[in-house]
Amino acid sequence: MNALRKYFDKIKPNFEEGGKLHAFRSLYDGFDTFAFVPNTTAGRIGTHIHDAIDSKRIMSLVVIALMPALLFGMYNVGYQNALAAGQLENATFWGMFFYGFLAVLPKLIVSYVVGLGIEFTVAQWKGEEIHEGFLVSGIIIPMIVPVNTPLWILAIAVAFAVIFAKEIFGGTGMNIFNVALITRAFLFFSYPTSMTGDDTVWISQDTILGLGYAVPDTFTAATPLGELAAGAGVSSCICSQIYGFIPGSIGETSVIAIALGALLLLFTGVASWKTMLSVFVGGALTAMLFDSTLAPENLAAHIPWYQHLVLGGFCFGAVFMATDPVTSARTEGGKWIYGFLIGFVAITVRVLNPGYPEGMMLAILLMNAFAPLIDYCFVSRNISRRAKRAKI
Amino acid sequence: MANVIKLRKGLDVNLKGHANLETFQPEVTDTYALVPDDFYGMKPKVVVKEGDAVKAGEALFVDKQHPEVKFVSPVSGTVAMVERGDRRKVLSVRVKADGKQTCVTFDAKQVKDAKTAVAFLCESGLFGFFRQRPYDVVANPEDAPKAIFVSAFNSMPLAQDFEYVLKGQEAEFQAGLSLLAKIAKVNLGVSKKQTSKALTEAKDVNVNVFDGPAPAGNVGVQINHIDPINKGEVVWTLGAEEVIFIGRLVQNGKVDFTRTIAVAGSEIKEPKYAKAIVGQAVAPLLKGQTDASKSLRIISGNPMVGTKIAADGFLGAHATELTVIPEGDDVWEMLGWIAPRFKEFSTSRSYFSWLRPKKTEYTFDARIKGGERHIIMSGEYDKVFPMDIYAGYLIKAIISGDIDRQEALGIYEVAPEDFAIAEFVDSSKLELQRIVREGLDILRKENA
Numbered sequence: 001m002n003a004l005r006k007y008f009d010k011i012k013p014n015f016e017e018g019g020k021l022h023a024f025r026s027l028y029d030g031f032d033t034f035a036f037v038p039n040t041t042a043g044r045i046g047t048h049i050h051d052a053i054d055s056k057r058i059m060s061l062v063v064i065a066l067m068p069a070l071l072f073g074m075y076n077v078g079y080q081n082a083l084a085a086g087q088l089e090n091a092t093f094w095g096m097f098f099y100g101f102l103a104v105l106p107k108l109i110v111s112y113v114v115g116l117g118i119e120f121t122v123a124q125w126k127g128e129e130i131h132e133g134f135l136v137s138g139i140i141i142p143m144i145v146p147v148n149t150p151l152w153i154l155a156i157a158v159a160f161a162v163i164f165a166k167e168i169f170g171g172t173g174m175n176i177f178n179v180a181l182i183t184r185a186f187l188f189f190s191y192p193t194s195m196t197g198d199d200t201v202w203i204s205q206d207t208i209l210g211l212g213y214a215v216p217d218t219f220t221a222a223t224p225l226g227e228l229a230a231g232a233g234v235s236s237c238i239c240s241q242i243y244g245f246i247p248g249s250i251g252e253t254s255v256i257a258i259a260l261g262a263l264l265l266l267f268t269g270v271a272s273w274k275t276m277l278s279v280f281v282g283g284a285l286t287a288m289l290f291d292s293t294l295a296p297e298n299l300a301a302h303i304p305w306y307q308h309l310v311l312g313g314f315c316f317g318a319v320f321m322a323t324d325p326v327t328s329a330r331t332e333g334g335k336w337i338y339g340f341l342i343g344f345v346a347i348t349v350r351v352l353n354p355g356y357p358e359g360m361m362l363a364i365l366l367m368n369a370f371a372p373l374i375d376y377c378f379v380s381r382n383i384s385r386r387a388k389r390a391k392i
Numbered sequence: 393m394a395n396v397i398k399l400r401k402g403l404d405v406n407l408k409g410h411a412n413l414e415t416f417q418p419e420v421t422d423t424y425a426l427v428p429d430d431f432y433g434m435k436p437k438v439v440v441k442e443g444d445a446v447k448a449g450e451a452l453f454v455d456k457q458h459p460e461v462k463f464v465s466p467v468s469g470t471v472a473m474v475e476r477g478d479r480r481k482v483l484s485v486r487v488k489a490d491g492k493q494t495c496v497t498f499d500a501k502q503v504k505d506a507k508t509a510v511a512f513l514c515e516s517g518l519f520g521f522f523r524q525r526p527y528d529v530v531a532n533p534e535d536a537p538k539a540i541f542v543s544a545f546n547s548m549p550l551a552q553d554f555e556y557v558l559k560g561q562e563a564e565f566q567a568g569l570s571l572l573a574k575i576a577k578v579n580l581g582v583s584k585k586q587t588s589k590a591l592t593e594a595k596d597v598n599v600n601v602f603d604g605p606a607p608a609g610n611v612g613v614q615i616n617h618i619d620p621i622n623k624g625e626v627v628w629t630l631g632a633e634e635v636i637f638i639g640r641l642v643q644n645g646k647v648d649f650t651r652t653i654a655v656a657g658s659e660i661k662e663p664k665y666a667k668a669i670v671g672q673a674v675a676p677l678l679k680g681q682t683d684a685s686k687s688l689r690i691i692s693g694n695p696m697v698g699t700k701i702a703a704d705g706f707l708g709a710h711a712t713e714l715t716v717i718p719e720g721d722d723v724w725e726m727l728g729w730i731a732p733r734f735k736e737f738s739t740s741r742s743y744f745s746w747l748r749p750k751k752t753e754y755t756f757d758a759r760i761k762g763g764e765r766h767i768i769m770s771g772e773y774d775k776v777f778p779m780d781i782y783a784g785y786l787i788k789a790i791i792s793g794d795i796d797r798q799e800a801l802g803i804y805e806v807a808p809e810d811f812a813i814a815e816f817v818d819s820s821k822l823e824l825q826r827i828v829r830e831g832l833d834i835l836r837k838e839n840a
Binding site for chain 2: 004005033034035036037038039040041042043044045046047048049050051052053054055056057058059060061129131132133170171172173174267268269270272325326328329330331332379382383385386387389390
């Protein structure tokens, strides 16, 4: 440890003002604070002692919470490939996992390299420290896209989202919309065929480095929500939907893996239980309402309410994206309304909109836009209470 | 017993080095300094020269805007130095004590109503200890406050136990309260744990009992729950031990600024109480108590709301404790974002302090332990901010300089110290107390 610290201290002057590597100050800073807790001490006046929590720790925790869903997602990519090729009985667990790992890894790398590259540049330009927000966005992005998303499209989408959804607002903590969802929305509207298209996007069809199986070009596999939108019944059983052995975006399929992450987030208090719970309540009540009122031809309205919560990106969105503290409602009362409306809008889009099989992304983005309004109402109540108290 | 106001929001941090309930008499020092910055919001005009002989109770400097508000020497002796900084700002006025403690005498009989009471306090130098809300600055003697608030307990970690200090001085305390009652309605905030009759059955005042974690002892929190400040209103606040100063003055006709302060903190070998006089050099209080080879932070006050001072510094005018903690500038912790860091305390369950018994005492150093960020997490401040105010929104309004919104969100009710616990828990590591102080200063300037 001492040797590493000495090395850091030795090279530090190069990165300071006037040093020959000053253009890489943010990079040095990033690595230094990554390796060691900064030991700047409190000012002369103010609070002299501080809680050990910082935003690096919080973001790392969310990344850890995402791991079960990511690892399962990798496995499921391999599983779906073997299933589509009809080779499931010949495939091994590790074979399928490594196949999925190799399919997902390039997306992770592209997402991080593009996103962090922009973050480092902006931090350098503004003379600030690197903000950790993208650590989470960068891992979520590959998890909410279909496995066959081309890398160049992903790179464009990430760059667009980081610059136009985050940096122009002032960086992590100032953005209005969830960065990962803006990435997905960009892909969804700019490259629709790569995102849903003809149902060939959900299953990886080629071998990678000799792993996996080649699947015929004509093979299609729809997600359960895609099947509903196409007017067919759901072909998979509820157990495999909960386990996650169904086609879908990489990280969204397994309810169990997402639940593990949710437990960690709720236990550590990083995510708000109010938001998370109210998304599920809102979704369930809306599904029940449609089930009891709409005509039987609308297939999506008449699957059981719990199946609505299990399918698509509902769980993933509720746990990892609706609870993003920056873009969600910030008042405690507002969190209930915000979450409830996300659940409501997501199911409404699924059931009433024939164009989009899934509504979670649009629901969260829409409510991101309304979160400040919800908060405004709560804060205004406090303000008017104070104004009424005053005599002049 | 008065109504108990139960507060749920807040946080008690258990620090190592609580002062034992015994008092020692430190070596007598002859170096004293009165620091104008301790009386925030006032512009000093020095009325003595170096070499002048002064008695205890004689003015060293006065408020430029209100020359009747005097700031007096705590001891008799000669003026050793008027220390000036940049642009001739008065940093301190130092007095070398002669050890005789000859005092100016004041006659409490002149006090008949509010006006004469304020004049009496101004003349004797005690009015300077009053603070006013809004703005948390030295009070203006021309104001008619709607009430005076005194908190009889400090809930911050390592803070002085006022009930212990009060023992043997009950009569002086009551005399002080009675004089305050002539100026305005007095609200005394008492902790549920305090049982002394001098507090719970204090006369001439309105007693309110508070039960809850820090910052329940903050007078600002108590005001918010008893009688919140509205725009255009002024309340005065005064430290509990300063009420005893007034009582002594009323009873003896002399100023006596002797405090019983807690000398505490993890780096003090035998933490206990000490008799100390306002403005005295801290060196005798710490003699033999600290390890000189370590990098230490000496705080006049407690670690949540205090001022860092040098080892040859002076006890602040409002300080009721002197705490010493490690500075921490020689500590390098590796991979803090993922390492378990079992010894660290955190309100977050991503550390393991929640597993340890509540009695566990923690050693904190002065590191911020993270980089400054925008506000990311929501509701962090509100959890430890027991007032009917949206703390996060108020901070944002101050940062963005939106004065109308600051007013609407209740900036008149707060002081920097009310944000101390929020600053402690803040994962974005913003200097909330400094931000609030600057916000109040700008607002005061705009409204002047």
